Amino acid sequence: MPSRKTKSIGPPPPVRAVFPLPFTTVDLVIFTVLDDALQVLLTKRPDGTGEPFPNQWALPGGYVDVDTDKDLLACARRKLKEKTGVLSPYLEQLGSWGSAARDPRGWSATHVYFALMPARDVNLVKGGNAADVAWFTVLEDVRQMHLAFDHDAILESAVERLRSKVEYTSLPAFLLGEPFTLPQLQRVYEVVLGRALDKSSFRTRMLDAGFLKESDFIEGHSNRPAMGYRVVDRKAAVVFPRTFKSREGE
């Protein structure tokens, strides 16, 4: 009979329960917009180690380490830093997937987080357990691959969540490095949504929502310079009261 509220110091017992436990992992869906396309970060599964799905591409992730990870979010942050070097991007829980069949090693459950980050902030970290790390476009590259485990389904769910939230939140701002211009932001919205938006209504919506502050920085990569903006609160997205196209079928 375990006593309350005491975390044991020292080495954990070899067996933690008298019944079998599922494996517990954390996986990450890391998005960016690069070359006018939505891209996702994947890592290659190692070869020759006896691990399942050798040489196949997979979402970055791995086992929860009971000794170092305080909680699931801390575990996600740790893995994020290991792969990208980025410390505090926009990070949100997507959900969890668990079943007897998804991993040949046995019953496993994964807690999935999705992250948004500017491509230029990322410093791809190669080596380690994963042989390789790279960006893949969601619409082209990944369509022609089969990811390891149930990661195809997880990615699909992440893209769906991202798309639907982009319809009524300021999420895309986290995909851009600061400061950014309104036309740049609009392009990101259009890339994720896969359709064009009206310039005028886009500007009013963004500026009225009050989540942007002028960076009093002008930035022109070609002709007339545009106003630069920064996000007021880098931690949370703003929710708009309407979706983008209220008229007719989404």
Added chain:
Amino acid sequence: MPSRKTKSIGPPPPVRAVFPLPFTTVDLVIFTVLDDALQVLLTKRPDGTGEPFPNQWALPGGYVDVDTDKDLLACARRKLKEKTGVLSPYLEQLGSWGSAARDPRGWSATHVYFALMPARDVNLVKGGNAADVAWFTVLEDVRQMHLAFDHDAILESAVERLRSKVEYTSLPAFLLGEPFTLPQLQRVYEVVLGRALDKSSFRTRMLDAGFLKESDFIEGHSNRPAMGYRVVDRKAAVVFPRTFKSREGE
């Protein structure tokens, strides 16, 4: 990170990994609307069994059973049926909570689902591991309690999710038994949102959204009979293009 063993055919080994695994549980946040109030189903933790939080109220849930549960959803359905007898209510994943501290027995992660059901469908099942099961109003009863584990935080998150979705989806329809009338449905919206809605705009919104079919059944519990409706698709909610009160701070 230690290497993992491959799954063997035959009886499962007593130890499934050479590194410690977190406990894996599934918890349920079961909502209904009863007596013009949003209510949640809680179970009382057992006493004298050495389990943590004896006699405290908690969300129904428990360990994933690797041998009987095919996946997390199946596990959630099993527990749902055990407590309420209801087989297929509206069921959606809320998220997962995991940390070293939430359960005194050790690192644990719980996968939380939330369910919506008509109160009249529920047959409270007492006994078993949980001594007691009952409905509690979210706004009054639960405010004065302290739930076991981190269930206060989980419930708060579930209520928040429910409220925000009620602003722009047809979710409340799943809290009512069929057929129901539009005034009944409006009352449910108002109870969950905690504010009154305009009758006229409510009716147009609901009927235009096309998720209701006339039950050609008239139901009058007092005066002029109202049209009865049923939900077209009992599995999914409809998303409205706008929130209820677009003008000013929600």
Added chain:
DNA sequence: TTAATAGTGTCTATGAGACAGTATCAA
């Protein structure tokens, strides 16, 4: 001056909110 991109103004349509009015029932 031209090309290119940034940004604004003007019109229309939609639909929510407000609220008054009508319809249909029980007693």
Added chain:
DNA sequence: TTGATACTGTCTCATAGACACTATTAA
């Protein structure tokens, strides 16, 4: 006939979408 509830119509206002317009730069 009265009261209660179901339901409809009418007005206003906010704002998204469409699209033409002006502004500011580089070459």
